[in-house]
Amino acid sequence: MRGRPDRRVTMKIALNVVGAVLMLFGAVWFLQGINLLPGSFMTGQMQWAVYGGIAFVAGVVAIYRARSIPHQ
Numbered sequence: 001m002r003g004r005p006d007r008r009v010t011m012k013i014a015l016n017v018v019g020a021v022l023m024l025f026g027a028v029w030f031l032q033g034i035n036l037l038p039g040s041f042m043t044g045q046m047q048w049a050v051y052g053g054i055a056f057v058a059g060v061v062a063i064y065r066a067r068s069i070p071h072q
Helices: 007-033 046-068
Strands: none
Touching: 007 046
């Protein structure tokens, strides 16, 4: 159909955006958790470093999956 993006293109964009956001938040949470980025209730709390690491890795996986979606 004309004017409507292909589902693969939409999925690639969505995965890239979600991946980038997860990586950004994951990095912030990790740095706050290990007490390198002060200024919130998460500062110095090791659980947030773990959550941040998990979020960052999930973001990398999302971006990798987006790159592996074939073009039209």
